[in-house]
Amino acid sequence: MRCPMASETSFQQEFAIEGGDFNNAGRASSRLRNILKQIGISPLVIRRVSTASYEAEMNVVLYARRGTLSFMVTPEKITIVVEDEGQGIADIGLAMQEGYSTASREIREMGFGAGMGLPNIKKNADELEISSEVGLGTTVRFSVKI
Amino acid sequence: MSNRIHSLYIDPGKCDGRMACLRVCPTEAIRVRGGKARILEDRCIDCGECITTCPSNAIVPLTDSFTDFSKFQHVVAIPSPVLYGQFSDIVLPDHILSALRKIGFDDVGDVAQACELVSMAIEEFWAQYQGPRPVISAFCPTIVRLIQVRFTDLSELLLPIESPMEIAAREVKLKKSKELGLSQSRIGAIYVTPCPAKMVAIRRHPRKKKSFLDGAVSIADVYGPLLSAMSDQEAVIEGREMRKVSGIGLGWPILGGVIKSLKLKNCLAVSGLSEVIRIFEEIEKGKLRDVEFIECRTCPAGCIGGSLTVENPYVARSKIVKLLEIFGEQPQQNTDYIKKLYRAKYFLLDEKLQLRPVRPLAEDVSQAIQLMKQKQGIYEGLPKIDCGACGSPNCMAFAEDVVRKEAKLTDCIFVLLERQSASSGGSGQSAEHGGEKADDSQGRRRETRFKGKNSF
Numbered sequence: 015m016r017c018p019m020a021s022e023t024s025f026q027q028e029f030a031i032e033g034g035d036f037n038n039a040g041r042a043s044s045r046l047r048n049i050l051k052q053i054g055i056s057p058l059v060i061r062r063v064s065t066a067s068y069e070a071e072m073n074v075v076l077y078a079r080r081g082t083l084s085f086m087v088t089p090e091k092i093t094i095v096v097e098d099e100g101q102g103i104a105d106i107g108l109a110m111q112e113g114y115s116t117a118s119r120e121i122r123e124m125g126f127g128a129g130m131g132l133p134n135i136k137k138n139a140d141e142l143e144i145s146s147e148v149g150l151g152t153t154v155r156f157s158v159k160i
Numbered sequence: 161m162s163n164r165i166h167s168l169y170i171d172p173g174k175c176d177g178r179m180a181c182l183r184v185c186p187t188e189a190i191r192v193r194g195g196k197a198r199i200l201e202d203r204c205i206d207c208g209e210c211i212t213t214c215p216s217n218a219i220v221p222l223t224d225s226f227t228d229f230s231k232f233q234h235v236v237a238i239p240s241p242v243l244y245g246q247f248s249d250i251v252l253p254d255h256i257l258s259a260l261r262k263i264g265f266d267d268v269g270d271v272a273q274a275c276e277l278v279s280m281a282i283e284e285f286w287a288q289y290q291g292p293r294p295v296i297s298a299f300c301p302t303i304v305r306l307i308q309v310r311f312t313d314l315s316e317l318l319l320p321i322e323s324p325m326e327i328a329a330r331e332v333k334l335k336k337s338k339e340l341g342l343s344q345s346r347i348g349a350i351y352v353t354p355c356p357a358k359m360v361a362i363r364r365h366p367r368k369k370k371s372f373l374d375g376a377v378s379i380a381d382v383y384g385p386l387l388s389a390m391s392d393q394e395a396v397i398e399g400r401e402m403r404k405v406s407g408i409g410l411g412w413p414i415l416g417g418v419i420k421s422l423k424l425k426n427c428l429a430v431s432g433l434s435e436v437i438r439i440f441e442e443i444e445k446g447k448l449r450d451v452e453f454i455e456c457r458t459c460p461a462g463c464i465g466g467s468l469t470v471e472n473p474y475v476a477r478s479k480i481v482k483l484l485e486i487f488g489e490q491p492q493q494n495t496d497y498i499k500k501l502y503r504a505k506y507f508l509l510d511e512k513l514q515l516r517p518v519r520p521l522a523e524d525v526s527q528a529i530q531l532m533k534q535k536q537g538i539y540e541g542l543p544k545i546d547c548g549a550c551g552s553p554n555c556m557a558f559a560e561d562v563v564r565k566e567a568k569l570t571d572c573i574f575v576l577l578e579r580q581s582a583s584s585g586g587s588g589q590s591a592e593h594g595g596e597k598a599d600d601s602q603g604r605r606r607e608t609r610f611k612g613k614n615s616f
C-alpha cells in the first residue's frame with residue numbers, strides 16, 4: 015500500500031481514531047511522538063508536531079464518528095493528515111478563530127472546548143490546509159519542517 | 161559502554177533466564193541473551209521492579225558495606241525518616257538514633273527536620289514561581305530518571321529544590337566540622353536508605369557535581385543490629401536529637417506527606433510507576449495545567465514501601481501516623497532563617513538535568529528513517545504475540561533490537577521455524593515480507609474498519 019509519490023527516504027504510517035473513545039484519545043499522537051523520537055527528530059519539532067496532532071486527534075474524538083491519523087516523515091518535513099467521517103465544519107474561517115467552539119457543556123466540563131485547538135495547530139504548523147463537507151467529514155492536513 | 165552507575169547487579173550464576181524481569185521492566189531495559197538477563201544501562205531507571213520479581217533472586221541491590229567507611233574520621237548516620245516506622249510503637253526516633261550510635265556510628269543526623277526545611281523552601285520557591293505547571297517533585301530518584309529517559313519534555317517541570325537527605329547531610333557536615341575542627345572531607349555522611357534508587361542518586365547526583373552524602377546502607381542491613389542494640393537496656397538520652405522535629409517532616413515518607421506539608425491549593429500525590437507514567441502522559445498532552453504541584457513516587461505506599469525496608473508498608477504507615485500525633489504539626493523551624501537561606505540559594509538546584517532520551521536508530525535522519533522502515537517491516541512479519549522467547553520484551557522491541565544489530569532475526573523462534581520449513585521445501589512466507597498491516601506498538605489491537613482515503 016505504499017504511495018508511489020513517496021520519496022525513497024520516507025516513513026509513513028496510519029493510526030485509527032475512534033470518535034467518543036476517551037480512553038484511547040491521544041494514543042495516535044503519542045505513538046507518532048515515539049516514532050519521531052526514534053528517528054532522532056529534534057525535541058522542539060517533536061513538540062510542535064505532537065501539540066498539533068493531539069489537537070487534531072482530539073477534534074476527531076470530540077466531533078466525529080471515526081477517523082485516521084496518517085503521517086509521513088522525510089528528511090525535510092513531517093506531514094500529518096487527520097481525516098474523519100463526521101459532522102464536518104460549516105464555516106472553517108469561523109472555526110479557526112480563537113475561542114470559537116461548539117463544544118457542549120459536558121465536553122467543557124472535561125476540560126475541552128476552549129476553542130483553541132485549530133488556532134493551536136496553525137501556530138505550530140508551517141503549512142495547514144483544512145477541508146470539510148458538512149455531514150460527511152473533515153480533513154486537516156499540516157506539516158512541520160525539520 | 162556507558163559510565164552509568166547502577167543500583168542493581170544480576171548474578172549470572174543465579175540467573176537462569178526465566179524472563180520474569182523482562183516483562184516487568186517499565187523502560188524495556190532488560191534483555192535475555194544466551195540464557196542470561198542483562199541490563200541496558202542507558203535505559204535503566206533503578207526502580208527495582210526486577211529485584212522483587214526475579215524468581216531466582218538473581219538480581220541484587222548494590223549497597224555499601226559497613227567497612228567502606230574507614231577513610232573517614234567521623235562517620236555520621238543520616239537515616240531516612242522511613243526508619244522511624246520500622247520498629248514497634250514504643251520505639252521513638254530518639255531510641256533509634258541512639259541505637260545507631262551504639263552499632264558504631266560516631267554521630268547521627270535527622271532527615272525529618274530537613275524535610276520541614278525543604279517544605280518551607282518549596283513555599284518560598286512557589287511564592288515567586290511563574291513558570292509552567294504542574295511542578296513535579298524530584299525527591300524520588302527513579303522518577304527523575306524516568307523523566308531523563310522517557311519524558312524528557314517534562315524536565316523543565318522538575319522542582320529545582322534539593323532533597324532533604326542532601327540538606328541533612330550538608331547541615332551535619334557544617335555543624336560537625338566546626339564542632340570537631342575537622343575538614344568536611346574527613347566527615348562521612350552515610351544515608352540509611354529505604355531503596356536502591358537513593359543509593360544511586362548519592363553515588364551520582366543527577367543535578368550536581370557531587371552529593372553531600374558519602375554512601376548508604378540499607379534499612380534492611382541495619383535493622384537486625386539496631387534491634388539488638390535497642391534490646392540492651394542502656395538509657396536513651398531522651399530528646400537530645402529530636403528537639404526540633406515536628407510531624408510536618410516526619411510525615412514525608414508516607415505518600416501525600418510532601419503535599420500535606422505545603423500550603424498549596426491544587427496538588428496531587430501519585431504513586432506506583434505505571435500510574436506515574438499515565439499522569440506524565442497526560443501532562444505531555446498538555447493536560448493538568450491547572451495543577452500546581454505533583455508529588456510522584458515509585459513505591460505505591462510512598463517511601464515506607466521502599467524495597468530495602470523491613471516492615472510491611474501499611475503497618476509502617478500506621479506507626480508513622482502515630483508519631484505525627486506525638487510530635488504534632490506545629491512548625492519547629494525558624495521561618496526567617498529559612499527565608500534567608502533560600503535567598504542565598506542554599507536549597508536551589510540550578511544545574512540542568514542531563515537528559516538521556518532514547519538513542520535514535522541512527523544519527524543521520526535519512527538513515528534513521530530507512531531503519532525505521534526496516535523495523536516496521538520486520539515487525540509486520542513477526543507473530544505479534546509478545547512471547548519474549550527471543551529475549552526482548554515484546555515483538556516491537558525485538559524488531560528494534562534487530563535493526564540496531566543487537567539481536568538476530570532468527571532469535572525469534574517463529575521466524576526460525578518458518579525459515580527452516582521454507583528451506584526444506586515448505587511454502588512459509590519469509591518474515592521480512594510478511595503482509596500484515598502496521599499497527600499498535602503493543603500489538604493489542606487490529607485496525608481498521610475505516611480506512612482513510614488519503615495518501616501522500
Ligand SMILES: Nc1ncnc2c1ncn2[C@@H]1O[C@H](COP(=O)(O)OP(=O)(O)OP(=O)(O)O)[C@@H](O)[C@H]1O
Nearest residue numbers: 073077102109115116126127128129130131132152
Ligand atoms: N474534526 C471536526 N469535525 C467537526 N467539527 C470540528 C472538527 N474540528 C473542529 N470542529 C469545530 O470547530 C470548532 C473549533 O475547534 P477547535 O479545536 O479550535 O476548538 P474546540 O475543539 O472547540 O476547543 P479546544 O480544542 O480548545 O478544546 C469546534 O468547536 C467544532 O465545532
Ligand code: SF4
Nearest residue numbers: 300355457459463466
Ligand atoms: S518512592 Fe520508593 S524508590 Fe522512590 S525514593 Fe521513595 S523508597 Fe525510593
Ligand SMILES: [Mg+2]
Nearest residue numbers: 069073131132
Ligand atoms: Mg479542539
